[in-house]
Amino acid sequence: xxxxxxxxxxxxxxxxxxxxxxxxxxxxxxxxxxxxxxxxxxxxxxxxxxxxxxxxxxxxxxxxxxxxxxxxxxxxxxxxxxxxxxxxxxxxxxxxxxxxxxxxxxxxxxxxxxxxxxxxxxxxxxxxxxxxxxxxxxxxxxxxxxxxxxxxxxxxxxxxxxxxxxxxxxxxxxxxxxxxxxxxxxxxxxxxxxxxxxxxxxxxxxxxxxxxxxxxxxxxxxxxxxxxxxxxxxxxxxxxxxxxxxxxxxxxxxxxxxxxxxxxxxxxxxxxxxxxxxxxxxxxx
Amino acid sequence: xxxxxxxxxxxxxxxxxxxxxxxxxxxxxxxxxxxxxxxxxxxxxxxxxxxxxxxxxxxxxxxxxxxxxxxxxxxxxxxxxxxxxxxxxxxxxxxxxxxxxxxxxxxxxxxxxxxxxxxxxxxxxxxxxxxxxxxxxxxxxxxxxxxxxxxxxxxxxxxxxxxxxxxxxxxxxxxxxxxxxxxxxxxxxxxxxxxxxxxxxxxxxxxxxxxxxxxxxxxxxxxxxxxxxxxxxxxxxxxxxxxxxxxxxxxxxxxxxxxxxxxxxxxxxxxxxxxxxxxxxxxxxxxxxxxxxxxxxxxxxxxxxxxxxxxxxxxxxxxxxxxxxxxxxxxxxxxxxxxxxxxxxxxxxxxxxxxxxxxxxxxxxxxxxxxxxx
Ligand SMILES: Nc1ncnc2c1ncn2[C@@H]1O[C@H](COP(=O)(O)OP(=O)(O)OP(=O)(O)O)[C@@H](O)[C@H]1O
Ligand SMILES: [Mg+2]
Numbered sequence: 327x328x329x330x331x332x333x334x335x336x337x338x339x340x341x342x343x344x345x346x347x348x349x350x351x352x353x354x355x356x357x358x359x360x361x362x363x364x365x366x367x368x369x370x371x372x373x374x375x376x377x378x379x380x381x382x383x384x385x386x387x388x389x390x391x392x393x394x395x396x397x398x399x400x401x402x403x404x405x406x407x408x409x410x411x412x413x414x415x416x417x418x419x420x421x422x423x424x425x426x427x428x429x430x431x432x433x434x435x436x437x438x439x440x441x442x443x444x445x446x447x448x449x450x451x452x453x454x455x456x457x458x459x460x461x462x463x464x465x466x467x468x469x470x471x472x473x474x475x476x477x478x479x480x481x482x483x484x485x486x487x488x489x490x491x492x493x494x495x496x497x498x499x500x501x502x503x504x505x506x507x508x509x510x511x512x513x514x515x516x517x518x519x520x521x522x523x524x525x526x527x528x529x530x531x532x533x534x535x536x537x538x539x540x541x542x543x544x545x546x547x548x549x550x551x552x553x554x555x556x557x558x559x560x561x562x563x564x565x566x567x568x569x570x571x572x573x574x575x576x577x578x579x580x581x582x583x584x585x586x587x588x589x590x591x592x593x594x595x596x597x598x599x600x601x602x603x604x605x606x607x608x609x610x611x
Numbered sequence: 612x613x614x615x616x617x618x619x620x621x622x623x624x625x626x627x628x629x630x631x632x633x634x635x636x637x638x639x640x641x642x643x644x645x646x647x648x649x650x651x652x653x654x655x656x657x658x659x660x661x662x663x664x665x666x667x668x669x670x671x672x673x674x675x676x677x678x679x680x681x682x683x684x685x686x687x688x689x690x691x692x693x694x695x696x697x698x699x700x701x702x703x704x705x706x707x708x709x710x711x712x713x714x715x716x717x718x719x720x721x722x723x724x725x726x727x728x729x730x731x732x733x734x735x736x737x738x739x740x741x742x743x744x745x746x747x748x749x750x751x752x753x754x755x756x757x758x759x760x761x762x763x764x765x766x767x768x769x770x771x772x773x774x775x776x777x778x779x780x781x782x783x784x785x786x787x788x789x790x791x792x793x794x795x796x797x798x799x800x801x802x803x804x805x806x807x808x809x810x811x812x813x814x815x816x817x818x819x820x821x822x823x824x825x826x827x828x829x830x831x832x833x834x835x836x837x838x839x840x841x842x843x844x845x846x847x848x849x850x851x852x853x854x855x856x857x858x859x860x861x862x863x864x865x866x867x868x869x870x871x872x873x874x875x876x877x878x879x880x881x882x883x884x885x886x887x888x889x890x891x892x893x894x895x896x897x898x899x900x901x902x903x904x905x906x907x908x909x910x911x912x913x914x915x916x917x918x919x920x921x922x923x924x925x926x927x928x929x930x931x932x933x934x935x936x937x938x939x940x941x942x943x944x945x946x947x948x949x950x951x952x953x954x955x956x957x958x959x960x961x962x963x964x965x966x967x968x969x970x971x972x973x974x975x976x977x978x979x980x981x982x983x984x985x
Binding site: 502504505507508509510511512513514515518522523526527 | 664665666685686687688692693695696697699701702703712713716717757760761764
C-alpha cells in the first residue's frame with residue numbers, strides 16, 4: 327500500500343475490469359437493446375418515413391387508439407392471454423403437485439410428455455393445431471365473441487401449461503416435507519395443508535408461471551397464425567399483416583405499448599417473487 | 612412417578628421392504644415421564660417415534676395411547692404433538708400464527724386463541740416475539756417456537772426428535788436444563804429421541820436403549836450405567852473394560868469369575884443367576900478401578916471386601932491423558948491387555964502421583980464389576 331492512488335491489478339474474478347470483456351459487453355448491449363430503443367424512438371418521430379428524426383409527436387399513439395382493427399386484435403390478445411394464463415396455471419399447478427406428490431405407473435412417461443410442447447418446433451405445433459381444429463374437432467367460427475377465440479385459447483393453454491408445470495415443480499422440490507407433517511401433526515387435514523402450507527410455498531412459482539404463460543400467449547405468433555381466422559386476429563398477427571405492406575410509425579407505437587406492458591408486468595412479478603423468496607430462504611433453514 | 616401407563620407399544624414391528632427398522636418392540640411409558648429413546652444411528656428410534664405420531668403405520672403389533680388402539684389413526688387425530696428435527700416452523704407465518712395454527716385448525720375462537728398463544732410463548736420465554744417472522748429468529752428461538760406450537764395444544768405426549776442436535780454446544784447445555792424445567796412445569800409426558808448418551812442420562816427419568824431395531828434395555832439412567840444387561844448397553848453408555856470369562860463359583864451370596872486376561876479371579880459380592888457353563892463378560896467402568904503404587908516391591912493392596920488374591924492385578928502405565936478434572940490412565944497388564952482407568956484430580960498435585968511406564972496395581976471393590984451374560 328505504498329501508492330494508494332494507483333489502482334490494484336484485477337483480482338481473479340474481476341472480469342469486468344479487463345478490456346476485451348468490456349468490449350464484448352458493449353457489443354452485446356448494442357445488438358440487444360439498440361433495435362428496441364430505435365423502435366421506441368421512431369414511434370415518437372414526427373415523420374412517416376422512419377429514417378430521419380423530425381421532432382417529437384404522440385400522433386401515432388393517437389392513431390393506434392383510433393385504429394379499430396388494431397384495438398380489436400389487442401383486445402383479443404388480452405382476453406386470450408388472461409384466460410389461457412388462468413387455465414394453464416391451474417392445470418400446471420395440479421400437474422406439478424401430482425408429479426411431486428404421488429408415485430403411479432406411467433409417471434416417467436408423463437414427465438417426458440410434459441416437456442414435449444417445449445421441445446417440439448412451434449411450426450409443427452401450429453400445423454397440428456390447424457389440422458386438429460379444422461378436421462378432428464372443427465371449431466365453429468360463427469360463435470359470439472369471445473367464444474370464437476376458443477381454439478386459440480386451447481392451443482395456447484396446451485403449450486404454456488408445460489412451462490408452468492415445470493416452474494412449479496422446481497419450486498416444490500425445495501419444499502421441506504416436515505412442514506407438511508408438522509401441519510398434519512397439529513391437526514390439519516389434506517385440504518388445509520394444501521391451502522395453508524403448500525400454496526404459500528408454491529406462490530413464487532405460481533407467479534412466475536403465470537407471468538410466463540401470459541407473456542408466451544401475448545406474443546405468440548406461429549401457433550396463433552395457424553389457428554386464427556379473419557375475425558379472430560391477435561395483436562402479433564395483426565402487426566404482421568400491417569408490416570407486410572410497410573413498417574409504419576403506428577406499428578412502432580403499438581409495439582412500444584406491448585413492450586411496456588410486458589416489462590411492467592415482469593417487474594411487478596419479479597418484485598413480488600423476490601420478496602417472497604427472500605422471506606422464506608431464512609425460514610426454512 | 613405415577614404408575615398410570617399412557618403409551619404402550621405391543622410387539623411392534625416396522626419393515627421398509629427388507630429392512631426391519633423396528634423389531635418386535637414392547638414398551639410402556641407412564642404418565643409424566645421424561646422418556647428417552649437412545650441408540651446409535653439407524654437403530655430405528657425415529658421410526659418408533661414416527662409410528663407413535665402416526666406418520667408410519669406398524670407392519671405388525673399395536674400402539675395404544677390411554678388404552679386405545681391408535682395404530683390406524685391418522686396423525687391429525689392423535690393426542691400427541693411433535694417437535695421436528697428441523698423445527699418445521701412455517702416460514703410464511705408470524706410466530707404467533709405458528710403457535711396458534713393448531714388451535715385455529717381445531718376451531719378455537721380468536722380471543723381464547725390469542726390468550727393461549729401468549730401463555731405458550733411465555734412458557735418458552737418468548738414473550739413479545741409474537742409479531743416476528745421465523746427468519747428474524749435464531750435457531751434456538753425457532754426451536755422454542757416449535758415447542759410452544761406443540762405444547763399449546765396440550766398434548767397427552769410431546770414427541771421430540773433429536774431436539775438439541777442442531778444447537779451449538781453451549782446452547783445445548785442450557786436447553787437441557789430448560790427442557791427438564793419445562794417438562795416439570797407443564798407436567799406433560801415427554802418422549803425424546805437422541806443418539807447422545809450424555810443428553811439422555813442428564814434429562815431422562817427413564818431410557819430405552821435400542822440397537823438394530825431391537826429394544827436392548829429399558830431402565831433409569833443410573834441403572835443403565837451401573838447395571839447394564841448386555842455388552843452393547845455397557846459399551847454404548849459411557850466407557851467400559853470388558854473381560855471374557857467363565858464362572859468358577861456361583862453361590863447365592865457371592866460368585867467368582869475367571870477371565871484369562873486377568874491374572875487373578877474376579878470376586879463378586881452377589882450371586883448371578885444363570886449362565887453356569889456359558890461364557891460371561893465382566894464389565895469394569897474405568898472410574899471404579901483404583902490405581903496403587905507397585906514400584907518398590909509394594910505388595911498388592913487389599914480393599915477388604917474380597918479374599919486375598921482376588922480383584923487386584925499388576926500392570927504398567929502406558930498412556931496418560933490429562934483432562935483437567937480427571938486423568939485417564941491406560942494400563943497394560945501382564946497378558947498384554949490394556950485397561951482404561953480414570954482418576955479424579957482431587958488436589959492440584961494429584962496428576963503428579965503417577966507417571967508413564969510406572970508399575971502399578973489395579974484393584975476394585977467386590978461390588979463394582981457387572982457380569983453380563985450377552
Ligand atoms: N421411509 C423409509 N424407507 C425405507 N427405509 C427407511 C425409511 N425410514 C427409515 N428407514 C430405515 O430404517 C432404519 C431405521 O431408521 P431410523 O430413521 O428410525 O433410524 P434412527 O435411529 O432415527 O437413526 P438416526 O439417529 O440416524 O436418525 C434405517 O436403516 C433406515 O434406513
Ligand atoms: Mg432419526
